[in-house]
Amino acid sequence: MNTLKYLQNNEFLLDVDLWRLFANLEELNKISLSFLKTFFETVKKHISKSDSPMDFSSVLRMFFQGDLCQTHQIYCLNYTSALFYLEKLRQREDFGIYLKWCEQNEQCKRLHLPELLVAPLHRLTRYPLLLNNIWKRSTDETEKSFIRSLKEKVEKSIRDLEGKVKWLDNFQKFRQLQEVIIWPQVWDRDKRFFVPECLKQNLRENSSENILCSVNRLLLHEGRLMLAESTRLLDVYLFLFDDFLLITKIKRNKKKYGGSDTSLIPVCPSLTPELQSFIREGGFCTVLDQPIPLDRLILKNVEPIQVTVFSLRNAFLIQHENRYRQCIAVFLLQAQTETAKKAWMSQIETAISNYTTQHETKKSSAFCFPVESSEI
Numbered sequence: 001m002n003t004l005k006y007l008q009n010n011e012f013l014l015d016v017d018l019w020r021l022f023a024n025l026e027e028l029n030k031i032s033l034s035f036l037k038t039f040f041e042t043v044k045k046h047i048s049k050s051d052s053p054m055d056f057s058s059v060l061r062m063f064f065q066g067d068l069c070q071t072h073q074i075y076c077l078n079y080t081s082a083l084f085y086l087e088k089l090r091q092r093e094d095f096g097i098y099l100k101w102c103e104q105n106e107q108c109k110r111l112h113l114p115e116l117l118v119a120p121l122h123r124l125t126r127y128p129l130l131l132n133n134i135w136k137r138s139t140d141e142t143e144k145s146f147i148r149s150l151k152e153k154v155e156k157s158i159r160d161l162e163g164k165v166k167w168l169d170n171f172q173k174f175r176q177l178q179e180v181i182i183w184p185q186v187w188d189r190d191k192r193f194f195v196p197e198c199l200k201q202n203l204r205e206n207s208s209e210n211i212l213c214s215v216n217r218l219l220l221h222e223g224r225l226m227l228a229e230s231t232r233l234l235d236v237y238l239f240l241f242d243d244f245l246l247i248t249k250i251k252r253n254k255k256k257y258g259g260s261d262t263s264l265i266p267v268c269p270s271l272t273p274e275l276q277s278f279i280r281e282g283g284f285c286t287v288l289d290q291p292i293p294l295d296r297l298i299l300k301n302v303e304p305i306q307v308t309v310f311s312l313r314n315a316f317l318i319q320h321e322n323r324y325r326q327c328i329a330v331f332l333l334q335a336q337t338e339t340a341k342k343a344w345m346s347q348i349e350t351a352i353s354n355y356t357t358q359h360e361t362k363k364s365s366a367f368c369f370p371v372e373s374s375e376i
Contacts, residue, residue: 248285
């Protein structure tokens with residue numbers, strides 16, 4: 001951070017946002033150092049004067065009821081977006097030179113910037129352990145009670161923060177998916193449907209991309225599989241969400257719809273390494289067919305003997321049914337290994353089970369009418 005400040009004072013890397021990368025690191029460093037010094041001064045005072053009690057309560061009250069946890073929270077909430085921003089900056093040659101020079105410094109201990117940025121998160125999670133150790137060694141009951149309540153307060157603060165960080169991480173992930181998943185119009189996806197040019201604009205207004213805008217949706221599993229077609233095997237990428245399965249075709253063309261260059265899109269660090277690498281190569285995913293709701297998905301195992309003639313291995317079948325329980329689509333998929341196949345089938349089965357349970361609970365609660373009053 002200091003090196004970046006120095007460079008910016010000398011007219012270099014002026015467009016790099018210091019806050020987006022390091023957040024309130026200066027304030028966090030200052031308050032953490034102050035806590036450390038005050039803490040050890042209390043210990044030194046006790047050692048130099050053996051008759052003086054080791055009074056930690058005043059130190060703990062000053063910092064843990066003050067700004068110590070709050071300052072950590074501000075930093076932690078920026079952490080995911082900082083990694084996202086760092087990934088974007090890495091593509092620049094001038095920033096890469098700055099980063100390499102800093103990481104060669106012996107103070108970094110051969111750690112890279114992402115590994116250093118996560119350190120304050122680890123420190124925050126260790127505070128309850130520190131408080132617990134002080135509590136165990138305390139002899140005063142009043143002090144023990146105070147330290148216990150303080151520990152519980154810090155633990156609750158961490159739990160609340162984890163929820164916020166997960167939400168932000170999920171938001172960043174879905175924003176990235178919106179960039180790389182392309183939803184073709186129905187007449188492009190299926191040549192059976194004819195729509196005159198004069199009517200296409202009306203249909204375009206209902207954008208399928210909004211499906212991925214929900215902040216409550218979760219991505220459970222993703223990965224590359226092979227889809228068996230009549231004459232070939234197609235490279236596909238599957239996204240299993242908590243309410244539907246999406247099958248997409250992998251495209252390696254650098255230009256996507258709208259003419260933007262996907263290779264310049266910063267890669268979200270919470271995506272799988274395989275998908276990150278694919279996006280960096282300029283790839284994107286075109287939706288092959290409509291999303292398959294989990295309550296309309298039938299999963300079937302395919303035994304090796306059933307598809308030996310087609311030279312398929314590690315295969316399983318996905319069947320899409322409509323609301324009348326009629327089959328409207330079938331996908332024969334092949335995984336690279338038997339382990340990968342079992343992982344996919346297990347993930348889909350679990351997702352279906354959880355979705356069914358969740359919606360049965362909602363239905364039962366919807367039919368629980370309030371007790372009628374005696375006046376009715």
